[in-house]
Amino acid sequence: EVQLLESGGGLVQSGGSLRLSCAVSGFTFSNYAMTWVRQAPGKGLEWVSTLSGSGDVTYYAVSVRGRFTISRDKSKNTLYLQMNSLRAEDTAVYYCAGGRIGGGNFCVDPWGHGTLVTVSS
Amino acid sequence: QSVLTQPPSVSAAPGQKVNISCSGSSSTIGNNYVSWYQQLPGTAPKLLIYENNKRPSGIPDRISGSKSGTSATLGISGLQTGDEADYYCGTWDSSQSAGVFGGGTQLTVL
Numbered sequence: 118e119v120q121l122l123e124s125g126g127g128l129v130q131s132g133g134s135l136r137l138s139c140a141v142s143g144f145t146f147s148n149y150a151m152t153w154v155r156q157a158p159g160k161g162l163e164w165v166s167t168l169s170g171s172g173d174v175t176y177y178a179v180s181v182r183g184r185f186t187i188s189r190d191k192s193k194n195t196l197y198l199q200m201n202s203l204r205a206e207d208t209a210v211y212y213c214a215g216g217r218i219g220g221g222n223f224c225v226d227p228w229g230h231g232t233l234v235t236v237s238s
Numbered sequence: 239q240s241v242l243t244q245p246p247s248v249s250a251a252p253g254q255k256v257n258i259s260c261s262g263s264s265s266t267i268g269n270n271y272v273s274w275y276q277q278l279p280g281t282a283p284k285l286l287i288y289e290n291n292k293r294p295s296g297i298p299d300r301i302s303g304s305k306s307g308t309s310a311t312l313g314i315s316g317l318q319t320g321d322e323a324d325y326y327c328g329t330w331d332s333s334q335s336a337g338v339f340g341g342g343t344q345l346t347v348l
Contacts, residue, residue: 152337154283161240162275162283162326164337176335212282221270223330223337226285226294 119143119227123213126232133203133236139196139213139229146189147171150218151196152225153187155209155234165211166198167218174219181207205238241266242327242340249346255315258343260327262308266338270330272310274303277324277342286325287312317347 125137137153153165166187167176175187186199196213210231217224243261250256260272274287285294287303290310302313310327327340 154337154339161324161342162277162328162339164328164339167337176337178336179334217288218330218337221330222289223271223328224273224285224288225275225283225328225337226288228282228284230282 121229123229123232131238134201137198149215154212157209203236240341241338244340244343247344258312260310265333268308274312275326
C-alpha cells in the first residue's frame, strides 16, 4: 500500500524556519517526481515545488523561490521541504505528493494527509 | 488570481450531469496534459482524471475529462450527494516551469 506521511508542521514566528518531512512507503522515489502542494485556510490549492524522479532537477513557485528548498533522502525514503524566512502568507496545510510531472505531464498522485504550518506575525 | 480559470461554483440536481470548465493558455493547457482533483471537506485532494481524459483505477466511468485547445472540461454524470466537493484542474506552465492549479469549483448537488 502506498503511503505518504507528512510531519514537521507547527507554529513558527514570521522570519523563522521549519523543515517538513514526508515519509514514503509503497513506491520507489526514482520512479516519481515528488511535489509539495499547499492550501491556505479557506483557499484553493497552490503548487509549491517539485523534485524530479532522478533527483537532480527542482522547480519552485515564484512565491517561495529562494526561501524554500526541496530535497530527498533515498536511504530513508523521505522527502523534505526546508522553509526559511517564513511569512504570514505561508500559513497553510502542506501536502506531500507523488506523481508524474514534466514532459507535458502534470499528474499529482498519491497525496499525503497534510501538515499544518502556521506563521504568526 | 489563478493562471487557470474555473467557475467558483456549479450546481445540479441528483442524477443530472454537470460540466466544470478550466480555461488556460497556450503555455499551460494548450501544450500540456490536464489533470483533475476532487477534494471532499477536510480531506486531501484525490486524483480523478489525468492526461486530459484518463481515469485512475477505481474512478467510475461517470467521471470524464476532455480538452480542446486551451480549455479543459470535467464531466460528472449521475450526480450523487457524495459528489459535493471542491474540484480543481491542474497542469504545467511551460513558460514558468511551474505547476498550476485552477482556483477550484464548488459543486453543490441540490
